[in-house]
Amino acid sequence: MTPWTTLLVPDILRRICEYQRGIYEDVVPFRRFLSNGATVHGTSKQAQAFESVLSPWLALYPSISRLVASYEPIKHALACHCAYTGRAGILQHLHKRYILQSVAVNLCQMAIAGQRLDVLEYLVCIGYELPRQFESVYLSWKDQAVFDFVFEHYRPLCTTNTTIYAFASSGNEDALMRLLSYVDEAQIRLMWSVAASHGHVELARTIYTASVDISDHVYQFAGSSFFSTTFQHIKNAANVGSIDGMFWIYDIANPFFSQEDRIAVVGFCLKYAVMENLWDRVWTLLEQADGRVDYPQLLACLPYFKWPQDESNARSMLSSTPALIPMFCTSWLPTIKDQAKRRLLEEELMSMAVLYHDGDRLEAREWLGDVDEYYFNAMEWLMDEYCIDKSIAHDVFQGPLGVAAMKRAIENDHIATMRLLLKYGVQIVPEYIFRRGGIRAIKFYLDKVNPEFTIPVDLLVEMASTPTNDTVFQIVHRTWRARTSITIVHTVESQCIAQAEAHGQVNIIIYLAKSFQSVHSPSEYETFLIQHVQDFYCAFNRARHGVNQLFAIWNPVLDACFNVEFILESLDSLLALTEENLKRLVSLSFVHIPTELIVQCALTNSVLAWRVFCILLDAKIKDKSSRMELQRECLVKKYEGRKFRNVPTVDGLGF
Numbered sequence: 001m002t003p004w005t006t007l008l009v010p011d012i013l014r015r016i017c018e019y020q021r022g023i024y025e026d027v028v029p030f031r032r033f034l035s036n037g038a039t040v041h042g043t044s045k046q047a048q049a050f051e052s053v054l055s056p057w058l059a060l061y062p063s064i065s066r067l068v069a070s071y072e073p074i075k076h077a078l079a080c081h082c083a084y085t086g087r088a089g090i091l092q093h094l095h096k097r098y099i100l101q102s103v104a105v106n107l108c109q110m111a112i113a114g115q116r117l118d119v120l121e122y123l124v125c126i127g128y129e130l131p132r133q134f135e136s137v138y139l140s141w142k143d144q145a146v147f148d149f150v151f152e153h154y155r156p157l158c159t160t161n162t163t164i165y166a167f168a169s170s171g172n173e174d175a176l177m178r179l180l181s182y183v184d185e186a187q188i189r190l191m192w193s194v195a196a197s198h199g200h201v202e203l204a205r206t207i208y209t210a211s212v213d214i215s216d217h218v219y220q221f222a223g224s225s226f227f228s229t230t231f232q233h234i235k236n237a238a239n240v241g242s243i244d245g246m247f248w249i250y251d252i253a254n255p256f257f258s259q260e261d262r263i264a265v266v267g268f269c270l271k272y273a274v275m276e277n278l279w280d281r282v283w284t285l286l287e288q289a290d291g292r293v294d295y296p297q298l299l300a301c302l303p304y305f306k307w308p309q310d311e312s313n314a315r316s317m318l319s320s321t322p323a324l325i326p327m328f329c330t331s332w333l334p335t336i337k338d339q340a341k342r343r344l345l346e347e348e349l350m351s352m353a354v355l356y357h358d359g360d361r362l363e364a365r366e367w368l369g370d371v372d373e374y375y376f377n378a379m380e381w382l383m384d385e386y387c388i389d390k391s392i393a394h395d396v397f398q399g400p401l402g403v404a405a406m407k408r409a410i411e412n413d414h415i416a417t418m419r420l421l422l423k424y425g426v427q428i429v430p431e432y433i434f435r436r437g438g439i440r441a442i443k444f445y446l447d448k449v450n451p452e453f454t455i456p457v458d459l460l461v462e463m464a465s466t467p468t469n470d471t472v473f474q475i476v477h478r479t480w481r482a483r484t485s486i487t488i489v490h491t492v493e494s495q496c497i498a499q500a501e502a503h504g505q506v507n508i509i510i511y512l513a514k515s516f517q518s519v520h521s522p523s524e525y526e527t528f529l530i531q532h533v534q535d536f537y538c539a540f541n542r543a544r545h546g547v548n549q550l551f552a553i554w555n556p557v558l559d560a561c562f563n564v565e566f567i568l569e570s571l572d573s574l575l576a577l578t579e580e581n582l583k584r585l586v587s588l589s590f591v592h593i594p595t596e597l598i599v600q601c602a603l604t605n606s607v608l609a610w611r612v613f614c615i616l617l618d619a620k621i622k623d624k625s626s627r628m629e630l631q632r633e634c635l636v637k638k639y640e641g642r643k644f645r646n647v648p649t650v651d652g653l654g655f
Helices: 003-008 010-019 023-027 040-049 051-058 061-070 074-085 088-098 107-113 117-125 144-153 155-159 161-170 173-182 185-197 201-215 225-239 243-256 259-275 279-288 295-299 311-320 322-335 339-354 371-385 391-397 400-411 415-423 430-436 439-449 457-465 470-482 486-502 506-519 522-531 533-542 547-560 564-569 571-576 579-586 595-603 607-620 624-639
Strands: 355-358 361-364
Touching: 074 088, 074 107, 074 117, 088 117, 107 117, 117 144, 144 155, 155 161, 155 173, 161 173, 161 185, 173 185, 173 201, 185 201, 185 225, 185 243, 201 243, 225 243, 225 259, 243 259, 259 279, 259 295, 279 311, 400 415, 400 430, 400 439, 415 439, 430 439, 430 457, 439 470, 457 470, 457 486, 470 506, 486 506, 506 522
Parallel strands: none
Antiparallel strands: 355 361
8 A cells, every 4th residue: 555545545644643653644645845944836736736636535524624634744744735725614623622823923924925815814813924025926916905905014024126127017007106206216226127128118117107296306326226127027028018118217227327327228228229120219319329330230220221211221320330330231232223323332331430520520530449441341341242333441541531530540550441542542641640540550651561761851840849648759869870870879869858948848858968968979979968068957947757867978078067056957857866866966076056045945845945944055055054044034024024923033943
């Protein structure tokens, strides 16, 4: 006899229970089912599975008593099953005999899971409380009676996110409006977001308007999960075909998106705007994303274009997003049978890849980063894929438009653009690339475009006198030096130093001095420094940076110079020196330190100026009494006209 045979025949099991109490625990396969730790969902499923097992006993109350008396844990399984299946009579019998609270603690959950309102009402009457932790997903909120009862007896169970989701997704306006005053802002946002994403746009608008009236302010979204949850609602709306709901959620949340998040959402919504022929929305989305949309998302729009009806819309989209050209050509060009019209369109597409139209003006598109490489790759793809006559590209690039595009590429170091423009006949003006070009553009020109180019002397001297990237000047200078006769190098470099000194280009002076040192003997280098010591003085006085490097370069020849005091005329330059270099400067035996400079240092309200003052004073006056007298004079001038409770003394100031 199998355990199931024993269990399914009440008389046999009753006799076993009466005469062999212990065997019941071995034959009834309820142990896992009876676990107090079982979840509601798991218990519900098992209760259904054991319906056929328990049914024979439920009609025989005396047998139930014997069953329960024979095996104590069966009370829990029996009570849960009756609560789930709505057998209130048996629950009353169990309660009278055993007190249900001592039998099972989760009966309310089982009654709610089984949608047994009569059982739930009975359990509440005998003292059960609805559990706050209950997963309300098992409630049938479509049953208004269930909602009314739970709302009256245990309102928090109606305000969980799961409950709100159930109401909003089903469009239960009455329930949502009743709950509106009992939920927080995040849950209100969940209400109208879920409602809109499930096609209940009018309900979403109603909740949004009512909630703004209640809270008297517009929602300020925050938190790292805001974007992900909102984007998911937008996707849900699209999946159920609620395009109005999708765009309504986007419009509400858009002001609170970061630009990066906005671009991602726009890319998703764009396809649906094209699909529904909402072209005003398309232009708005592209404008809000600054024309930056991921290519796969743009590609997803193509199947929904209608040719030739959407030609004007396609042109408008391409003018703001040229990266679309390869994608549009894939679906657009094959639809054009008129060869003359197709040629005009091909030329127009290539123009869009390079230029933008501003009223009556045509100017080079202002590219960002290396995006232009994609545009020009798109052009080459267009010509190769569709065997377009390359003379079209020559026509597009000739004249001021091509020159403007080349200038823009030179200024922004866009090598791919320069290479393609050269391929189609646009020339590089050497003077422009050396004056305005970046490092990559100049190296590309010297290494690839014109390796034999000789840099004019006047151009090199001019670059030394104008604010120039130091690295750019070094590249140009090294190239010029390698391609120039050695006999004129010193003369030209002297001119460059003079121009750099006159215009405060300290880094260029330092570079030229070190460059001369690297290719000449020490004696020639010393002669070079002495010849240019006046340039050193002038640059030193004008410099706000690099003065210590200047001083380090000319330091070896300062003893051979007789007008070093010239540099003491600039307090700013002295303040920029390190203390070591400053002491080296004033230690030169022939240096005359003007008294006016010492007084100026003393009167300047700066810690650096005070340091310079002390060093200059020690170097100027060796006699201590004379030094104290000058300090006193400086102190009187510094604090003249000021009122102090305690007048500072010389000793008090550290003299």
